[in-house]
Amino acid sequence: MTQVTENPETLHVPAFNPQQDAVNLHELNLPEIFNPSKTNINHTALLILNQKIDIPNFSKLWSRYDLKVCADGGANRLYDYSKSNRYIPDFIIGDLDSLRDEVKSYYASQGVTIIKQSTQYDSDLGKCLKFIECYYHNLEQQTSISYGKINDYDGISILYGQLQQVKCTTQTQVLIIGGINGRFDHTIQSINTMIRHYHNTESNHVTDKANFQNLSMYYLTNVDLIAYLPPGHTQIILSDSDSSTVSFPYHGSNCGLLPLTSTSVKLTTMGLKWDVVDWVSEMGENVSSSNRVVGKDRIIIKCEGSRGVIFSLELDYEKVL
């Protein structure tokens, strides 16, 4: 039987006990996204796509993330963002059809590595994500990639295929700015890339799926954060440590559980204003939008099915950054 419960504005949600409660436990640690600590995440990357940068307190994110990559015209956006104090990325990657000449020569003069990948069978977003994985994989294996030797058609994709055969043990977190709420085809492809990445449907090397789960990716807009919650249980951490008070940054925030995959998903939640039990959700049927965070410290979401659900969460930037 499916069930929706309307909760009070604040709800205690007990910590998840993996031994007792289930296998396949994932964690979405919200404070770690805005202020990553080295104890939980080994590597971080900020990926700038080609849309105007309008994230409040962008400079804080910039200083808290290690590797900075711009996808093609994303470099124009970074260049235009601040004329007085220019932000210098580590890499610019893409087919380079959008990168302006003055931006290219400025960043080249600042030592930025510019990698052309002219294939039209992958988005510049896809190329950058593969590159980030290769970059950290390589760092871990202590091998050196000569970036000048990557073929300028699809060299990153080839390198990516080769590296997937070597197990990687570190955790990388990629925060992506600019992939959502501009052009609709790009927005849907951004969501598709996130789902695809998790389920590894793009690579022939499916022998070691764990490799792909070492990289987590999130989209940030000027109003919300978007994440993929895979099949299994996800514990969404709302505060740094267990506190007796309400976790203010996210408490009361609007959120959505959006079944933007190709199949239905059965959802059970704990910590939302409208919690559900065994609730079948799919496009064209039931979809939970305009829900609200009422859980103290955490929310727990269970997804049953072959695919998970997209989670969107409204942000109060004054509080989270």
Ligand SMILES: Nc1ncnc2c1ncn2[C@@H]1O[C@H](COP(=O)(O)OP(=O)(O)OP(=O)(O)O)[C@@H](O)[C@H]1O
């Ligand atoms: N309007 C937009 N809305 C959302 N995402 C975008 C938009 N424009 C670009 N992106 C993202 O930024 C990445 C780099 O963009 P790029 O500079 O190649 O833009 P573009 O030339 O407009 O893309 P395309 O060649 O596909 O038209 C793209 O792969 C995409 O993920």
Ligand SMILES: Cc1ncc(C[n+]2csc(CCO)c2C)c(N)n1
């Ligand atoms: C079926 C199919 N549809 C669209 C494209 C075009 N395309 C996909 S990614 C990309 C690069 C964008 O920077 C381009 C042009 C294709 N190759 N195959």
